[in-house]
Amino acid sequence: MDDRFKEIEEIIKQNNLFIITAHETPDGDAIGSECAMSCLLKQLGKKSIIINADPMAYKYSFLKEAEQVHTLDEVDVPENLSDYVLLILDTNDIKNIGGVADIILPHVKRCFILDHHESDDEIIKNNHIESNASSTCEILYDIITDMGVGIDDDIAEALFVGIVYDTGSFIYPKTTAKTFNIAYELVKKGVYPNFIYSKIYESNSISALKLQSRILSSLELFYEQRVAVQTMYKEDLEACDALYEESDTLINIPLKSEAIKVSVFFKENEEGILRCSMRSKGNIDVAVIAVSYGGGGHKTAAGFKSKYPLDIIKRKVLERLSEYFPS
Numbered sequence: 001m002d003d004r005f006k007e008i009e010e011i012i013k014q015n016n017l018f019i020i021t022a023h024e025t026p027d028g029d030a031i032g033s034e035c036a037m038s039c040l041l042k043q044l045g046k047k048s049i050i051i052n053a054d055p056m057a058y059k060y061s062f063l064k065e066a067e068q069v070h071t072l073d074e075v076d077v078p079e080n081l082s083d084y085v086l087l088i089l090d091t092n093d094i095k096n097i098g099g100v101a102d103i104i105l106p107h108v109k110r111c112f113i114l115d116h117h118e119s120d121d122e123i124i125k126n127n128h129i130e131s132n133a134s135s136t137c138e139i140l141y142d143i144i145t146d147m148g149v150g151i152d153d154d155i156a157e158a159l160f161v162g163i164v165y166d167t168g169s170f171i172y173p174k175t176t177a178k179t180f181n182i183a184y185e186l187v188k189k190g191v192y193p194n195f196i197y198s199k200i201y202e203s204n205s206i207s208a209l210k211l212q213s214r215i216l217s218s219l220e221l222f223y224e225q226r227v228a229v230q231t232m233y234k235e236d237l238e239a240c241d242a243l244y245e246e247s248d249t250l251i252n253i254p255l256k257s258e259a260i261k262v263s264v265f266f267k268e269n270e271e272g273i274l275r276c277s278m279r280s281k282g283n284i285d286v287a288v289i290a291v292s293y294g295g296g297g298h299k300t301a302a303g304f305k306s307k308y309p310l311d312i313i314k315r316k317v318l319e320r321l322s323e324y325f326p327s
């Protein structure tokens, strides 16, 4: 048994009822780790429910365990919440779990976070956070194997989805030899990478294609074409008949240009709530900006929910970035 996993493994062994959740607008790593965790608990004879604040993107519905993924507004939240342990995956920021923070978290007997984002010491001490891991699924692979539970087809596919998604198909900075080693083990178990690729990257709707065209046309360039800003209003979603979660990879497009060092995406959801997402290349730390507005993330990928209207927050973020681009 690996000492690093002592606490999470004891929590799993000593309890029987679990609610699994992850961050809002759950991505491939959030869904993959939730599904794999659900399979792990099932194999150990435990009962669990996956409950998220936001709906899952359709593209993940091929995962067998995805039928266990529920949203807060369509699930019957158990009445005996004080008998449940809440496992929070792929975020260590409680603000990021949406309504689960108000409706479930205050009433459960215990909460435990399993994550790979940067965090403060207090949270790291009481939970399991490995900020050098490529993905939550990478950590979960170690836990599942450490617990001696077999990696079946459903677990293998779920973990592979999370790793592929969070490493940008094995190219982002936290991709290591270990990441490839886990992928190798999962492929040996029968995961077919091209099948996963087609499910994640070639299964978008026509609405998503129209949304991409519309959002790309909102592109503005600043600081001698080194900072890209894209904007999405809720009216854009309506006009394309698209879902908010279908916009999640559009922020990566500007970074394909060599000159672009920072990509900023201001996006309103269907309710008009404005979020700012940022991605950077090189030595530009966008997490610092996100944290100062109550958000979080990594050095090269971070975001926050804006309390300000678009024109004001856009000016503030561009001002913050000016230190990297002196004129």
Ligand SMILES: [Mn+2]
Residues within 6 Å of the ligand: 029, 030, 090, 116, 134, 135, 136, 166
């Ligand atoms: Mn992740």
